Amino acid sequence: MQSWSYRIAPVFLAALLAMPAAAAETAQLTVPGHEAEVIDMAALSQLPVTEVASAFRSSKGIETGVYKGVLLWDLLSAKGLVDDPKAAMRHTILVSAGDGHQIAFSVGEIAPEFGARPILLAYEMNGKPIPDGLRMVVPGDMRGARHIKDIVTLDYR
């Protein structure tokens, strides 16, 4: 039994390493009445880069980081979704992750002249690509739940 597991373990590890990364820096943006758009590094690199720091409490303790990415507001602006902020204020962005975790943000909380929260769609943490793919960063949140990682879709509703 023991010799069997010693022989199979390296094979199993090699197979794991050969697998493509499950998380990719690619998500989809959906807007009612429009075709879904791919949000990948190529698309994000067209938008202004923002850096924010965040510190939140999780079951592992306080997690701090400096993140680089694109403000959710800047992404929506570039897509023409917040040209009239007053009219846009009824809208929300539902962010979904590969594991089913979901978080809703609102246009009102990120609009520069209203909530003005610098909520970031991040691709880098502490100078390195985020291994879990794209992640929301919510400076000021005390707990980590809205720092949703492995983002698969952003649904503007």
Ligand SMILES: Nc1nc2c(c(=O)[nH]1)N[C@H]1C(S)=C(S)[C@@H](COP(=O)(O)O)O[C@H]1N2
């Ligand atoms: N996709 C996904 N993102 C998630 C979660 C999750 O369960 N799934 N948990 C959140 C919670 S509750 C916390 S505290 C932080 C923990 O961040 P960490 O995994 O980087 O330690 O991730 C957040 N992002």
Ligand SMILES: [Mo]
């Ligand atoms: Mo958490």
